């Protein structure tokens with residue numbers, strides 16, 4: 158596996174093929190750098206799309222420098238989002254892909270296929286230093302590809318929210334020669350215009366040095382022209398494969414990294430973009446890192462795949478020397494497609510793999526929320542920040558609706574004993590939430606200070622962020638602390654969560670087959686449709702399943718087809734717009750009566766329970782309710798099962814909401 162990189166101050170745009178010869182730009186002596194002392198530990202910081210979109214200056218001025226003295230810092234970025242993820246670059250890129258395939262009249266016939274760079278061979282070919290430039294898109298060289306022209310007004314108009322231009326017109330005007338195609342301008346061009354103007358707007362708003370700004374604007378222009386060419390080619394052949402969709406989406410992280418790396422450099426921190434679109438080489442069917450099923454996209458990535466990937470990204474990042482690596486969270490295309498295998502939010506996973514590859518002392522995931530709360534703080538006003546949580550609990554919460562971290566992230570770092578800390582870009586001094594792999598330390602729970610809601614004492618903050626302190630926290634001391642703390646603390650579940658847009662599928666056996674044959678046919682059908690069941694409960698003649706009714710399950714039409722197929726095994730009924738309510742906590746195994754309390758609370762609140770599941774996981778009790786009751790149920794359960802009682806108080810803490 159190997160990766161391409163773009164030193165942020167490289168000057169002439171170059172093609173991928175000649176890139177290995179591109180010299181790194183000299184580093185001005187005044188720039189702040191990573192230590193080259195092998196004893197200093199790596200810290201991996203991952204920034205989500207909205208953090209990159211709204212807080213690039215804060216990242217460069219406050220967050221990265223705060224850790225540079227004691228650590229070697231590696232930064233992983235997601236694609237930029239302006240305000241919400243739904244309007245973010247990744248979504249815009251996916252929208253552009255759909256628009257390219259929409260019938261839009263004539264298209265130019267002057268398409269010339271771009272040259273493909275040779276494969277990087279199997280995992281571990283020495284990475285090359287390349288410059289992504291105008292006409293180069295990912296690892297595809299797209300020069301002389303004609304795309305439908307934009308009108309002059311389209312190409313100039315910045316997004317309304319962009320700050321006023323500070324650039325000379327030579328920089329702002331489109332630099333690529335637009336080939337006049339006979340095509341009607343298709344709307345993907347407008348979407349690319351939007352991506353372009355948002356990135357250029359952010360660059361102008363944040364970067365002070367005119368040379369750095371000019372260079373970044375050129376790189377953004379080049380990336381966007383590459384996108385247009387790629388989409389035009391897709392339009393001509395009228396097809397976008399899952400692999401092409403991966404390649405397209407990768408532009409989002411590249412753009413974000415170029416922006417963040419330039420802002421860092423502008424603020425005096427030496428940085429280098431590490432673009433990972435070539436890190437995964439093509440793999441043979443019999444490669445032991447993957448398992449192939451029947452169809453071309455029926456692939457499963459094994460742990461061996463992720464192990465090799467973390468070694469490859471670690472090695473690649475080490476090549477940055479003392480520059481702070483700014484790494485794309487995108488690492489596709491992968492066999493079976495990144496969007497299908499890992500799904501959205503893949504950047505958390507890459508950050509975890511990098512932390513493993515570098516043997517980092519901590520993985521930090523920076524968001525716009527203080528950490529993991531006892532419930533979604535947008536929906537439950539009394540929700541409290543959880544200072545420390547086990548990986549198992551964090552994984553259950555992410556699977557069941559509180560997706561603060563991508564669910565695949567935990568197991569990668571936890572296997573190597575690396576703690577994850579979730580922190581808020583807007584509140585960098587806050588302790589955040591630590592997802593800690595050490596089971597002894599897991600029991601250390603610090604009570605929230607009741608007088609200052611939301612403000613918590615984090616006993617591990619110093620220990621986790623500074624290695625010497627962590628080393629002095631011996632197992633004995635930790636166990637003693639855990640003991641004392643568990644005696645002081647009331648035993649409570651950890652959090653409550655809601656996953657909505659759930660459909661319940663009930664299949665009642667037609668009794669033509671005996672029970673195990675009935676179940677076998679149902680599971681075989683689910684496998685064929687690739688449908689993931691969130692909860693299941695069975696009797697001899699009936700199976701009830703809770704399934705996400707979203708993109709993951711292929712939407713409503715796919716579910717309808719599934720229901721028709723399951724109809725061969727029995728009578729099928731479907732209930733839409735349901736929600737899974739889950740109470741999660743390691744302590745729950747020792748909490749007698751917690752399930753009773755949960756269900757009686759719902760009954761008293763007149764929340765009807767459609768399905769119950771307890772037992773598969775000792776740390777999770779789940780039930781399915783009507784989606785309209787979700788927020789009410791969340792508050793009820795938070796109040797009855799998660800509220801800390803005042804000293805000496807008996808019974809529940811009220812007042813009841815309903």
Ligand SMILES: Nc1ncnc2c1ncn2[C@@H]1O[C@H](COP(=O)(O)OP(=O)(O)O)[C@@H](O)[C@H]1O
Nearest residue numbers: 205242524525526528529530532533535559561
């Ligand atoms: N238990 C929970 N703790 C913290 N946040 C939660 C929880 N459950 C749901 N959330 C929601 O998850 C979101 C994650 O934070 P944010 O960084 O803003 O999201 P993203 O980067 O995924 O867009 C928050 O908006 C928060 O409301």
Ligand SMILES: N[C@@H](CC(=O)OP(=O)(O)O)C(=O)O
Nearest residue numbers: 205206235247501502503504
């Ligand atoms: N940009 C990708 C990957 C990602 O990780 O995003 P975020 O870190 O903003 O959740 C997405 O939107 O899915």
